[in-house]
Amino acid sequence: MILSQAKKIIVIGGGPAGLMAALIAAEDGADVTLLEKMGSVGRKLRITGKGRCNLTNSAELSDFLRKFSDRGRFIKPSFYRFSNTALIEFFERNNVPTKTERGGRVFPESDSAEDVVSALTRLAKKNGVQIITGAAVRKLIIKDGAVTGAELSTGKVYDADAVILSTGGASYPVTGSTGDGYKIAAAAGHGLMPPRGALVPVETSGNTAKELQGLSLKNVSVSVFADGKKKADEFGEMLFTHFGLSGPVILTLSRILSESLTSGAKTEVSIDLKPALDQKKLDSRLLRDLKTYGKQQIKTILKNLLPKKMIPVCLSLTGIPAGKEGNSVSADERKRLRVWLKDFRLRVFGCRGLDEAIITSGGIPVKEINSQNMSSKIVKNLFFAGELIDIDAETGGYNLQAAFSTGFVAGRSAASAKIT
Ligand SMILES: Cc1cc2nc3c(=O)[nH]c(=O)nc-3n(C[C@H](O)[C@H](O)[C@H](O)COP(=O)(O)OP(=O)(O)OC[C@H]3O[C@@H](n4cnc5c(N)ncnc54)[C@H](O)[C@@H]3O)c2cc1C
Numbered sequence: 001m002i003l004s005q006a007k008k009i010i011v012i013g014g015g016p017a018g019l020m021a022a023l024i025a026a027e028d029g030a031d032v033t034l035l036e037k038m039g040s041v042g043r044k045l046r047i048t049g050k051g052r053c054n055l056t057n058s059a060e061l062s063d064f065l066r067k068f069s070d071r072g073r074f075i076k077p078s079f080y081r082f083s084n085t086a087l088i089e090f091f092e093r094n095n096v097p098t099k100t101e102r103g104g105r106v107f108p109e110s111d112s113a114e115d116v117v118s119a120l121t122r123l124a125k126k127n128g129v130q131i132i133t134g135a136a137v138r139k140l141i142i143k144d145g146a147v148t149g150a151e152l153s154t155g156k157v158y159d160a161d162a163v164i165l166s167t168g169g170a171s172y173p174v175t176g177s178t179g180d181g182y183k184i185a186a187a188a189g190h191g192l193m194p195p196r197g198a199l200v201p202v203e204t205s206g207n208t209a210k211e212l213q214g215l216s217l218k219n220v221s222v223s224v225f226a227d228g229k230k231k232a233d234e235f236g237e238m239l240f241t242h243f244g245l246s247g248p249v250i251l252t253l254s255r256i257l258s259e260s261l262t263s264g265a266k267t268e269v270s271i272d273l274k275p276a277l278d279q280k281k282l283d284s285r286l287l288r289d290l291k292t293y294g295k296q297q298i299k300t301i302l303k304n305l306l307p308k309k310m311i312p313v314c315l316s317l318t319g320i321p322a323g324k325e326g327n328s329v330s331a332d333e334r335k336r337l338r339v340w341l342k343d344f345r346l347r348v349f350g351c352r353g354l355d356e357a358i359i360t361s362g363g364i365p366v367k368e369i370n371s372q373n374m375s376s377k378i379v380k381n382l383f384f385a386g387e388l389i390d391i392d393a394e395t396g397g398y399n400l401q402a403a404f405s406t407g408f409v410a411g412r413s414a415a416s417a418k419i420t
Pocket residue numbers: 012013014015016017018035036037038041042043044045047048049050053054055056135136137138166167168169171172175176177178179180181357358359385386387388396397398399400401403
């Protein structure tokens with residue numbers, strides 16, 4: 001009796017895409033080796049969602065696809081085959097119960113990204129995946145237009161019937177995602193959409209942000225203005241840093257800010273600190289506070305309206321003396337205060353680099369990949385998964401879902417594909 005040998009699959013890169021691809025291919029009966037260049041897998045995954053891992057979003061499929069703009073069509077078949085619901089069920093089955101927070105963001109109940117990495121690693125090993133760390137791949141071995149293995153930087157060669165390339169993007173390179181996959185794929189004949197940082201913090205002029213550094217604002221509405229024209233707005237949380245602005249709302253708006261800067265427009269961010277109050281209601285509130293606490297200094301009265309750290313900045317930008325008593329604040333000063341509270345403007349002059357970007361836009365062009373099975377249209381038996389592909393979305397768990405879905409499809413397809 002002749003026993004058919006298990007198909008040999010090499011997965012390059014042990015992020016969420018590679019781990020999912022590896023454990024699924026192994027579950028389907030393949031003999032899988034995962035090559036990871038860092039000392040451990042899932043370095044970036046461990047720091048996602050500030051260590052809490054926003055692993056997906058509960059949004060409906062149509063909303064989900066919209067987050068990927070024109071790449072929605074490419075990612076759709078992967079989401080069909082492994083949806084957000086399927087991912088949640090997958091983690092629940094593997095002892096990682098989840099919870100859904102504001103904006104449909106799904107997290108492990110334990111708030112621990114470490115639990116997500118452990119579950120994936122445990123399952124990969126249980127399914128028989130051999131995980132080799134400290135193994136940096138430098139090129140693919142290609143014969144007659146088909147991949148036959150991968151070569152490490154040490155020169156060691158691993159033979160394979162199929163290879164899944166899942167080396168991530170080029171952002172946060174300290175986690176191992178240094179853009180190697182772009183070079184590996186290019187040497188095999190693939191093109192590249194230029195990698196750019198997406199979901200990046202932005203730099204602002206002057207010292208204002210620096211004075212407020214460390215301060216996080218919740219429930220604010222932030223708008224982007226290009227040459228005085230409003231381009232977009234977002235509601236939620238933001239953060240001041242020593243160089244400018246960060247936090248979820250700013251990261252989401254960073255694409256529009258970057259486009260505005262590239263076009264050469266005067267680019268500004270306007271923060272509405274009191275979005276729940278219109279100008280009229282805010283004026284009544286100011287009048288009431290100034291009257292009720294008329295004998296107190298304005299810097300004290302403002303404690304009812306603003307975080308302590310913002311008060312000196314507010315008074316300096318509105319030109320109201322800090323020691324002025326509530327009773328003596330003039331109508332014009334009150335107007336300046338009201339306008340500022342609804343429209344605190346900061347000039348943006350740049351975006352931070354790839355090092356600090358949450359995600360890389362650009363990568364392997366989607367037209368070179370079969371969206372049904374993640375296979376290369378250029379090299380036989382080669383598959384792609386994750387951020388390496390030219391797909392990226394807003395914050396909210398969409399990017400991890402894309403990594404898991406494309407990883408799932410690449411793993412399943414590689415295991416079942418007819419080797420040519
Ligand atoms: C700070 C931060 C927070 C984030 N938070 C979230 C979040 O909460 N929710 C969300 O949806 N997304 C989040 N993201 C984005 C998300 O982490 C990525 O989209 C996701 O990790 C991409 O998965 P991947 O497997 O494609 O790539 P990666 O996670 O980058 O993994 C690629 C792996 O390949 C390895 N590798 C690279 N080159 C080689 C080589 N030559 N040989 C062998 N191995 C190699 C790397 O070491 C790495 O382990 C966050 C990103 C950052 C930076």
